[in-house]
Amino acid sequence: MAVEIDVRNLTKKFRDITAVEDLTFQVEQGEIMGLLGPNGAGKTTTMRMLSCLLPPSSGSAIVSGNSITDPNGSLEIRKIIGVVPDNVGLYDSLSAVKNLRFYGRMYESPESLIEANIKKYLQLMDLWEARDRPVGTYSKGMKQKVALARALIHDPRILFLDEPTANLDPEATKTIRDLIVSLKEQDRTILLNTHNLDEAQRICGKIGVLKTRLIAVDTPAQLEKSFSGNKVAVQLVEVNDRIMEAVRFLKLGQTVLEGNTIIIDLADPDRDTPSVVNAITAAGGKIRSVNEVKVSLEDAYFKVVKGD
Amino acid sequence: MIEIRLWKAWIIARKDLSILAGRKPLLAMTFLFPLVLSVALPSILLYTATKKHASNVIIIDLLSSFAFFFVLLAALLPLYLSSYSLVGEKTEKSLEPLLATPTSDSEILVGKYLASLVPVLLALYIGMTLFIVLSDLMTYRFIGYYYYPNQTSDILMFLDAPLAMLYGVSFGTLASARSSSVQTSYQLGAVSLIPFLILYVLGEVQIVNLADITNILYIGAALFIAFIVVFYVGRKSFNRERILTAWR
Numbered sequence: 001m002a003v004e005i006d007v008r009n010l011t012k013k014f015r016d017i018t019a020v021e022d023l024t025f026q027v028e029q030g031e032i033m034g035l036l037g038p039n040g041a042g043k044t045t046t047m048r049m050l051s052c053l054l055p056p057s058s059g060s061a062i063v064s065g066n067s068i069t070d071p072n073g074s075l076e077i078r079k080i081i082g083v084v085p086d087n088v089g090l091y092d093s094l095s096a097v098k099n100l101r102f103y104g105r106m107y108e109s110p111e112s113l114i115e116a117n118i119k120k121y122l123q124l125m126d127l128w129e130a131r132d133r134p135v136g137t138y139s140k141g142m143k144q145k146v147a148l149a150r151a152l153i154h155d156p157r158i159l160f161l162d163e164p165t166a167n168l169d170p171e172a173t174k175t176i177r178d179l180i181v182s183l184k185e186q187d188r189t190i191l192l193n194t195h196n197l198d199e200a201q202r203i204c205g206k207i208g209v210l211k212t213r214l215i216a217v218d219t220p221a222q223l224e225k226s227f228s229g230n231k232v233a234v235q236l237v238e239v240n241d242r243i244m245e246a247v248r249f250l251k252l253g254q255t256v257l258e259g260n261t262i263i264i265d266l267a268d269p270d271r272d273t274p275s276v277v278n279a280i281t282a283a284g285g286k287i288r289s290v291n292e293v294k295v296s297l298e299d300a301y302f303k304v305v306k307g308d
Numbered sequence: 309m310i311e312i313r314l315w316k317a318w319i320i321a322r323k324d325l326s327i328l329a330g331r332k333p334l335l336a337m338t339f340l341f342p343l344v345l346s347v348a349l350p351s352i353l354l355y356t357a358t359k360k361h362a363s364n365v366i367i368i369d370l371l372s373s374f375a376f377f378f379v380l381l382a383a384l385l386p387l388y389l390s391s392y393s394l395v396g397e398k399t400e401k402s403l404e405p406l407l408a409t410p411t412s413d414s415e416i417l418v419g420k421y422l423a424s425l426v427p428v429l430l431a432l433y434i435g436m437t438l439f440i441v442l443s444d445l446m447t448y449r450f451i452g453y454y455y456y457p458n459q460t461s462d463i464l465m466f467l468d469a470p471l472a473m474l475y476g477v478s479f480g481t482l483a484s485a486r487s488s489s490v491q492t493s494y495q496l497g498a499v500s501l502i503p504f505l506i507l508y509v510l511g512e513v514q515i516v517n518l519a520d521i522t523n524i525l526y527i528g529a530a531l532f533i534a535f536i537v538v539f540y541v542g543r544k545s546f547n548r549e550r551i552l553t554a555w556r
Contacts, residue, residue, distance in 0.1 A: 091323070
């Protein structure tokens, strides 16, 4: 797959405050990458730099072959991206149709495409009946849907979504998540800022954990795995010193006893688990269960961000 | 060199005009102000001519100085509209998605200018036309000829008033870029009217002759320079990074 977003050593400073430091990552075409991080981690600043709203202090980023620092490139980038900012920023006194039509024209789309997309997205988001009502009368969820429709009005190849499901009820959240997943299926590239770990895990192919610097980038499964530390838990009927000595004798890694469960750090669980089991049974231990210790993405996130 | 696609600016202006159409009190005030003035000023002329038995010289003096009111109005009226236009974008937080479109900062700024200029231009010319017609009808029998239109009124109407509008709208936009509320924006914008008030007072005490063509051409030139300066400063204030990080 072609790299659609290529970020190299991107840094943004506001006077003496560093908002984003030395960011390097790539997003491939048709991929959803999530940026996870606490408030003030630099997620919105990153998105604003990539959508050519803020110039970087140093470093570079290429979005679909265009540099964000080149004025002509930035104009080209803004033609092919759709943005949902953290504030929806709709014109409250205008209807959804008028809001979308205005943006369609600002994106220089043909009138036929604008009208077709207005109908398509408002119907898809169950807003067709309310299309002529001023947006100011809409609920938060409805406004968020219109903001997403606005980002899609010109059929962009790349989407930057900043907390698109924040403060929404579960139904509206599901509609928007389903739409995001369907957009990926249409081969669109999506960069998604979110606080929501569950959301990131469900829809992102890759997750970057950001705290001014990019602390980790990987698939949700790999992130979990890398932070689980390859631990194996062996639950016994009873544990005694002889059994513990037998396990420690193997010198496989850190060994901890929690009740009747021995938790062992293994470099290679597939290779080492049989040796552990043999050692325990040879020492007279009766094994109830052997399980890999799983760390959730949430645990992994807190471990990375807070250094737990 | 700033490249501005006027058609793009016009899309923004149309959107703003559409929003303005829903703000009836603001729109009513824009049209009512020149209309009231266009009736009130000729009424004062008629009152002065009939009740005070003023000489032709006084009537002509009043006629020439009253026309200058419309230049003042041309600078005043866009202040309200431009303040609403930009402060409205701020309060609705709608500038970020607008800036994310393939549109330059100058195009957005010019779009804002057009949205304020169109209704003011319309209101002002309706008011001025009515003022000219009523003034002529009311003063003809005293001075024996139709005072308007004349060279002075033509220059005021077609040069100074449009330039005053451009100056007013650029000042209003600059004021609203530096304000977080419409009220603050008005107060800041009102500073732009001080030169006009000074000019009017100087005209009244006959230090500056506001009926003199050379003087009103100078005023036009000064307004043009002031507009360019304020536009340039406004363009500098209307900067993406500043808008996204400093505008609250």
